[in-house]
Structure formats: C-alpha cells, structure tokens
Amino acid sequence: MKIDLTKNYTIISNHIDQKLLNNFSDYTIINDDINYENLENMIYNYPSKTICFNDCLRKFRENEKKAIINLLKTRGVNFINITSNMEEVLLSDYLVVYYDYNIAIEGKTLDVLKEEKILKRLGFSLPFTFDLSLQLKLYNTIDETETDLEKLVNKIWN
Numbered sequence: 025m026k027i028d029l030t031k032n033y034t035i036i037s038n039h040i041d042q043k044l045l046n047n048f049s050d051y052t053i054i055n056d057d058i059n060y061e062n063l064e065n066m067i068y069n070y071p072s073k074t075i076c077f078n079d080c081l082r083k084f085r086e087n088e089k090k091a092i093i094n095l096l097k098t099r100g101v102n103f104i105n106i107t108s109n110m111e112e113v114l115l116s117d118y119l120v121v122y123y124d125y126n127i128a129i130e131g132k133t134l135d136v137l138k139e140e141k142i143l144k145r146l147g148f149s150l151p152f153t154f155d156l157s158l159q160l161k162l163y164n165t166i167d168e169t170e171t172d173l174e175k176l177v178n179k180i181w182n
Contacts, residue, residue, distance in 0.1 A: 037122035
C-alpha cells in the first residue's frame with residue numbers, strides 16, 4: 025500500500041497483528057502503552073512527518089483525541105491510525121479496510137462509510153454518529169449527514 029504523506033489514514037482490519045503492522049514498518053509505530061503526556065511530548069519532538077498509531081487512541085477520551093489531532097495538524101504531522109474501533113475512522117481523511125490482510129475497500133472516509141453493505145459483509149459496523157445521522161436523513165429529520173455527535177444533537181434540537 026502506498027501512503028500519501030499529505031493525508032491522514034485510518035486502517036481497520038479483521039486482523040490487527042504483526043503481519044499487518046509489517047506494511048507500516050517505515051514509520052514509528054506507537055503502541056497502547058503510551059499515556060497522553062508522553063504522546064504529546066513525542067509529537068512535539070517528532071522528527072518525521074508521519075506517525076503510526078497501533079490501536080492506541082481508543083484508550084483516550086474524546087477531548088484528548090481531538091487535542092491530539094489538533095496538535096498533529098498544528099505541528100504538520102500526518103498520522104496512520106490502525107484501529108479496531110469504528111468510531112475512530114472519523115478522525116481521518118482516508119479509510120482503508122483490510123480483510124484477511126488484503127485491501128477490501130479504500131477511499132475518502134465518508135465515501136467508504138456509505139458502502140454500508142460491503143462493510144457489514146466484512147464484519148464492520150458504522151460509527152454510531154454516522155449511522156444515526158444516516159437514519160435521521162432517511163426520515164428527513166436532518167438535511168446533511170453529520171459525523172460530530174455534538175453538531176448532530178444541535179441539528180436535531182434546532
């Protein structure tokens with residue numbers, strides 16, 4: 025897989041193990057044994073332009089994830105987020121879905137998420153906010169698909 029260093033990626037897979045991680049051996053892979061402060065320091069001092077997270081962002085609260093993403097943007101550092109948490113796919117611009125170590129589908133995150141039937145056949149669900157937003161759009165409750173829960177709630181109440 026060729027990585028465009030100007031994009032942020034999320035990789036989801038039915039097998040997150042060393043065989044999958046070998047595809048990203050050119051990058052520093054951050055595992056789940058890191059805490060928020062150490063990660064923040066690493067981003068400030070990181071010499072490269074791409075960081076690879078190995079299923080570690082899921083342990084952070086939503087506000088910490090947003091702060092990490094904002095810090096990465098500020099520092100001009102892109103990321104590859106390998107995750108088993110479908111909620112995290114909304115953090116990136118581009119989504120790659122691996123199934124049995126092969127790329128099953130890839131593209132802009134929202135475009136891939138619209139392929140709900142393919143994702144479900146592969147064993148993946150949609151992120152809650154995106155799925156709820158799609159359902160509300162079907163019932164003409166909202167006009168546009170929303171990926172941010174807070175914005176979705178505001179749309180519903182307005």
